[in-house]
Amino acid sequence: MSLITKNNYEAYLLDYVEETLSPDLIEELMLFFENNPELKEDLDDFKIHELTAPEFELLDKxxxxxxxxxxxxxxxxxxxxxxxxxxxxxxxxxxxxxxxxxxxxxxxxxxxxxKTKLVALSIIFKEKESLFQKETKVISLYWWFSAVAAAVIVLFWFNSFNNSIERQYFPLAEIDEVILIEDENEDLFRFYVLDEEKLQTAIIEKKIVNEDSKQAYKIKNKIHQELKTNDDANVFASLLEQDEILDTLELKDVSLQENEIKIEEILYAENSVKITYVDEVLDNRTLPPVKKKMSKFDIFRKVIKQQVKTKILDKGRDGILFAENAKPFNFIRGKNKK
Amino acid sequence: MTVSEYNESVESYSDNLYRFVLKNIKDIDKAKDIVQDTFLKFWEKRDNVDKSKIKSYLFTIAYHSLIDVIRRDKRQGSFDDVKEDSYSIQTEYSDLQEILHEAIEQLPENQKAVILLRDYEGYAYDEIAEITGMTESQVKVYIFRGRKFLKKYLVSVEALI
Known part of the structure; x- marks a missing residue:
């Protein structure tokens, strides 16, 4: 007896469409439809309704x-x-x-x-000129000497024609008087020029060695009279001690004459400015005894150097040209005083 | 450093520096002040500045100055209010660049600064980091965020057009 009947053939038909029906039952199902041709339409309907997958582009997972x-x-x-x-x-x-x-x-x-890359705008900073710095002229040693020589010649020539004209420059210091100070421990050679306006004087102090091994200082006669006493000398010394000592000089082999600042080595400056000058420190233990005689050039160079260092002089404001090896130029307005 | 070398730096970098500061701060007077101060500081420190890093030094000083000014005074004028002919010799640029410069103004300060340094001055990330005091990673992040914003802005404006 057949398993497939009019009451259950649809279930077998579904299995057939879904391809889960065994070959024996398929054969039996086909036999059923041949025997019942009126039901064969159901078989065709199922085939029509079979879904077909639409064609689409699959995402690339x-x-x-x-x-x-x-x-x-x-x-x-x-x-x-x-x-x-x-x-x-x-x-x-x-x-x-x-x-x-x-x-x-x-x-x-x-x-x-x-497109997000920016193209730079061309913008000009119009105040550029205000940012520039002026060049400071550096004059070589050769030119410095030449300039000084020329100035001295011109001054001599000028004085020979007209001695009555008042000098433009006044001396910072001159040596007029010797004061003996009994201080044998003092072994420094010092050279000071102080502000003439403020102190109403300018001083060149210099220790010399006299025959009695006593030390003497030559001090300008405009120095206050009270400085002639020891007490006042101490006051003066204490003032000087505040200054940095840059130089000592071995004195024992230096004669009075060698160590003397000659009268013609008078210092002049364009304006009255404070000048504190002490020469550089020399170590007597390691260096041979120094016989040192300061030239005017040495003095000026170091005076200016010290002034600028201590900001007494302003290079820019005072217009001082200062070469690499510390050569003052327009500060120097010196001439011999006879 | 000689005076001549300093003056060459003024000649070479003052315009760029001014442009960078002005674009960031949007105030001509303040921008000028910052440039003046920057070069003053440079002059005072000129002997301590590596000659190969003068430009970076200037931008570093200027950047920190403008950050200080921005923080001190949050009241910023609009760059649009600035008359172009008062600072620019090139007042015509493409529509795209106009839109882009408009977009730049919308960026946060740090993103704007790094993108200006990148695009205007062509600095590498490590150089920008050195100038701004940020890390290189921060610079990269700010540039990437800035670019994304600018791209989005451009696309949105183009869509409107």
Whole structure:
């Protein structure tokens, strides 16, 4: 007896359509439809209603998988920016191009990123001139000497024609008087020129060695009279002690004459400015005894150097030209006083 | 450093420095002051500045000055209010650049500064980091964020057009 009847044939038919029916039952089902041709339409209907999958472009799932691709739809922004920033290696750039070729819609985004590069505006800073610094003229030693020589010649020539004309420059100091100070411990050679305006005097102090091994100081006669006493000398000394000592001189082999500042070595300056000068320190233990006689050039050079160092003189404001090896130029307005 | 070398630096970098400061601070007088102060500081420290790093030194000083000014005075005028012919000899640029400069004004200060240093002056990330005192990673992040914003701005404006 057949298993398939008019009451259950539909269940077998579904199994047949779904291809789960065994070959024996398929044969029996076909036999059933031959015996019942009025029901064969049901078989045809099922075939018609069979769904057909529509054709569509499948997404490339790999594009979302990070393990397979460096550049994905999640992180492509970073690589687009890196590309315009020039940070991608050639390998990464190649991958990016490949990625963009697969995702043509993203090319516009890449182009938009390329447009984010700013083109610099041309802006001029009109106050530029105010930023420039003026050059300070440096005069070589040769020219310095030449200038001084020329100035001395001109002054001599000028004085020979008109001695009555008042000098433009006044002496900072001159040596007129010798005061003996009994201080045998003093072994420094000092040279001071102090502010003439403030102290109403200018001083050149110089220790010399006399025959009695006593020390003498030559001090300008305009120095206050009270300085002639020891007590006042101490006051004066204490003033000087505040200054930095830059020089000592071995005196024992220096004669009075050698150590003397000659009368013609009078210092002149353009204006009355404070000058504190002490020569450089020399270590007698390591250096041979020094017989030192200060030339006017030495004095001026070091005076100016010290002044600038202590900010008494302003190079810019006072217009002093100061060469690398400390050669003053327009400060020097000296001439011999006879 | 000689006076001549200093003056060459003024000649070479003052315009760029002024442009950078002005674009950031949007105030001509303040921008001028910052440039003046920057070069004054440079003059005072000129002997301590590596000659190969003068430009970076100037931008570093200027950047920190303008950050101070911005923080001190949050009241900023609009760059649009500034008459272009008072500072620029090039007043015509493409529509795209106009939009882009408009977009730049919308960026946060740090993003704006790093993008200007990058695009205007062509500095590398490490140099920008040195100038701004940020880390290189921060610079990169700010540039990337800035670019994203600018791109988005451009796309939105183009869509409107």
């Amino acid at each position: 790999d594009q979302f998988k990070k393990e397979n691709n460096l550049i994905t739809l999640i992180n492509y922004d970073t690589f687009l920016i890196a590309e315009i920033e020039g940070l991608n290696s050639s390998e990464v750039s190649g991958q990016l191009n490949l990625f963009l070729s697969k995702n043509s819609s993203l090319k516009k985004e890449f182009m938009a990123y390329q």
